[in-house]
Amino acid sequence: MNDTAAWLGAAWDRAESVQVVDGGEDRGPIDGRAVLAEAQRPSAPQEFSAPQEFSARQEFSALRGLTTAGRFTGDICRCHGGLTIVLRDSAGGIIGSGSVHGYDTVSWERSRFRDDLVVSDPAGLQLLLAEIGVPHRLASFHGPLANLLDLRGQRPQFRPAGKRGRSYLSERRVPGVLWPALLTVTGEQAGELPADRIDDMRHLLAEVMPSPADRATALLTWLGRLPVEAEASWGEGVLVRQLLAEAPRSAPPADVPPADVPPVDVARAVLVAAVAVARGAEVVMGAVNLAVHGGEDADLVAAVAPALRALFPPGDAVQR
Structure with missing residues (x-):
């Protein structure tokens, strides 16, 4: 056991609560940041064996398990991180903290140890953070999915027009019509x-x-096969996201005042249902593309989580 691991075990043993706060190493004092999620140590010991068995009462032990198991690198990421996990004692004092970097890395007490941890189950960690209310977690899967589908570095950056473009439309499974x-x-x-x-x-x-x-599935597949970053973000990706937003918001029943019943986004409900039954990596990438461009919500996270869990099992990051 190295020094970082020894400190980490002792720090979690002392902790009575854990917070997830906004910002990484460059965001300033922890106590001045927005708290995105918080979990208290349970009064009775809680076992945590797998993310899919997570329940609200297991938040503390789940966060401990997912942010302490993995491989220490002996080095640090050069970015500042986007979130910080904070351990607090019974008086609310800070025991220590770790910044979350990208999809799979936590840097505990970075300036002290300079020893990043590549976690064993990054998908489980990101999905848990989403489950307890931390926003924008689906975006963290964008890079791993792009690698899985080999969507990086493709040329040309944008599909050509005319006959030269036919093979691109075929490869992207664009509906022939x-x-x-x-x-x-x-x-x-x-x-x-x-x-x-x-x-x-x-x-x-x-x-x-x-x-x-069927339309939602076809469009998500198309969106999920677009090369990143150019085409998926600024080219056909813009068009597909507009096509996915096809249905108007439905009106409430005639006998109910509109102010009393918020309208339901029919297109969104259909899209979420399509994601929930699909397991192809392209459809999942399409859903993540939507999330990256401002379309993440709790329903979409819940729908896509089982597929992400299957695509990125525990141990995946450490083995790569």
């Missing part, structure tokens, strides 16, 4: 199409795919 319209523009131009042309595409797609769930 949309090919004639898409081949008149490049991938970059597809992200700049006016609203009336996007509406035309919606109608064409609905004619050949009457089921909203």
Whole structure:
């Protein structure tokens, strides 16, 4: 056991609560930051064996297990991290802290030990953080999914127009009914199409795919196969995200005042249902793309979590 591991075990033994606060090493004093989630030590010992068995009463032990098991690197990440995990004693004093870096790394007492921990179950950690209320956790899967699907470094950055673009549309599994319209523009131009042309595409797609769930699955697959970062973010990715937002918000029943019943986003409900039954990595990447561009919510996290759990089992990061 190295010095970092010895300190870490003793620090968690002393801790009576754990907080997740906003910001990494460059955010300033911990006590001045927003608390995103908090868990108290349970009055009785809690066993934690696997993230899928996590319950609200296991938050403390789950956080301990997922942020202390792994491989110490003997070095540090050069970024500042985006979150900080804070251990507090019974009086509320800070025992120590660790910054969360990217998808799979926690740097405990970084300036003291300079010894990052690559955790054994990064997917479990990120999904747990999302479960207890920490926002933007699906975005942390963007890099691992891009690597899994080999979406990085592809050339050209944007799909060409005309005959040269046909192979790209085929590889991306773009519905054939949309090919004639898409081949008149490049991938970059597809992200700049006016609203009336996007509406035309919606109608064409609905004619050949009457089921909203089928359309959502097809569009998520397309979105999840786009190269990162250019095409997925600024090219066809813009178009697909607009096509996914196809349904208007439904009105409440006629006999209920609108102010008393918030409208339901029909398109969102269909999309979440499609994600929940799909297990392909492309569909999952499509959902994560939506989350990266501001579409993350608790329903989407819950829907995509089982597929992420299957794609990235415990031990995955340490083995790579």
